Amino acid sequence: MDSSTLERLAAGGFGALSEQEATDLGPWCQEWCNATGDGRFAIIGAILDSIYIWRTEYEESGGVPQGLLRSIEVCLTEHLGLALAAEARDDGAYWADNMRREVLPLLLPPERWPE
Secondary structure, three states: OOHHHHHHHHHHOHHHOOHHHHHHHHHHHHHHHHHHOOOHHHHHHHHHHHHHHHHHHHHOOOOOOHHHHHHHHHHHHHHHHHHHHOOOHHHHHHHHHHHHHHHHHHOOOHHHOOO
């Protein structure tokens, strides 16, 4: 696991990762933040963990609506590339935080899923 896995996610969305990579990527981001002091990776890791937990929880009950999942994927890929490409850590954290503010509200419980 390394930053190229994040770059693949940014370029190709959820389908660019194996199930194992999706499971491991959030914790790897936190470890990378701890090793480098680059806070954008803590934000990205928390977002990825939240998405993974949310998807896993609702996979058992028939899965998440594809339209909702696609909306999350679009927000994720649009901002992740910007967060990773930023040369300055604070700029990267800015884009990662924007991603957090757009993605997390989309992690809705089933009773709030769009029809």
